[in-house]
Amino acid sequence: MDSHSPGDHAAREREDEAAPCAALVVIGDEILSGRTQDRNIATIARWLGARGIALKEVRIVPDEEEAIITAVRALKDMVDYLFTTGGIGPTHDDITAESIAKALDRPLVVHEEAYRRLCAYYGIERFTPARQRMARTPEGAVLIDNPISIAPGFRVENIFVLAGVPEIAAAMLDSLESMITGGPPLKSRVLDVPLPESAFADALTAIAGRFPTVRIGSYPYYRDGRAGAQIVLRGRDESRLEEAVAAVREAAGRAGVTARLVRE
Structure with a gap:
């Protein structure tokens, strides 16, 4: 439950407008079918x-060109940074590069540096047409290094295209520091309140x-025969955050329970 009422959002919106924001498009039939459980959303959200x-919005779309194009066009102008995961491998259903090229009205080209890296990694005899697909990017893209399996991601405009494999996506994030301008970090506190949310x-x-x-935010749970809620508080101003934490503890005390800090 988000406990803010509509009338209380003006100050928060002013603060949010001054801070950079991002969105994520998760691409893959395997995610939507339930065969694979996504782990990239949490990793990227924490990194950002x-x-x-x-991270303002996440969309999960199938390996379909029109779905990818629609999501990219809808989100890229709403945020400072748009990330995608998945669909940049060597198989027929890896269509992210061409879909983003079409979304941006750019030609799809063979990126010379990506081609060179992949050819050096596989060797000319093993650098098959399928593997050569991984050297394609929209025209004007900048490569994102992949220290695990060499096949790069890429950045074009404000879009960052990462691998779908969680370990590779996480490793790619490490090379983005120079491409990203952040803001004051969002700090958080988590309190456990042993009362029913209501x-x-x-x-x-x-x-x-x-x-x-x-x-x-209030996130209810039921364990050991008792209902309770974890209260998550997040803010950029640490002094106001601590004042809000104190207010939650005081309110819990008036209700006859102790709000325990479980995570910062």
Whole structure:
């Protein structure tokens, strides 16, 4: 539950407007079918958050050209940075490069440096037409290094195209520091409140109204026969964040329980 009311969002929106933001398009039939569980969303969200960039939206689309084009065109002008994962391998269903080229109205070309790297890695005899597909990018793209399996991602305009394999996507992020301009990091605190969410909702709504620049979320759980909620507070101003944490603890105390800090 997001405990902010619509009238309390103005200050937070002003703060958000000054901070960079991003979106992510996850590409892959295997994600939508449930065969593969995505791990890249959390990795990219944490990486961005540590650099003061909020991940605003995630879309999961199939390996279909029109779906990729539609998602890229819808999101790229809404955010500072758009990331994609998946679809840059050697097989027939790896169509991310051509889809993004079409979304941007750019030619799809063989990137000379990508071709050179891949040819050197595989050797001329093993550098098959399928592997040569991985050297294609939209015209004007800048390569994103892949220290694990050599096949690069690429950046074009404000779009960062990463591999779908989680270990490779994470490694690619390490090479993006010089391409990204962040903002003040978003700090967080997590409090455990051993009360049913409904018993604490009114107090939480009041606290959210007092601290509009702190995002406050309530996430209920049921374990060991008891209901409770984890209260997640996030903000860029650490002093206001700590004041909001103190307010949650005070409200929990008035309700007869202790709000325990479980994570910073």
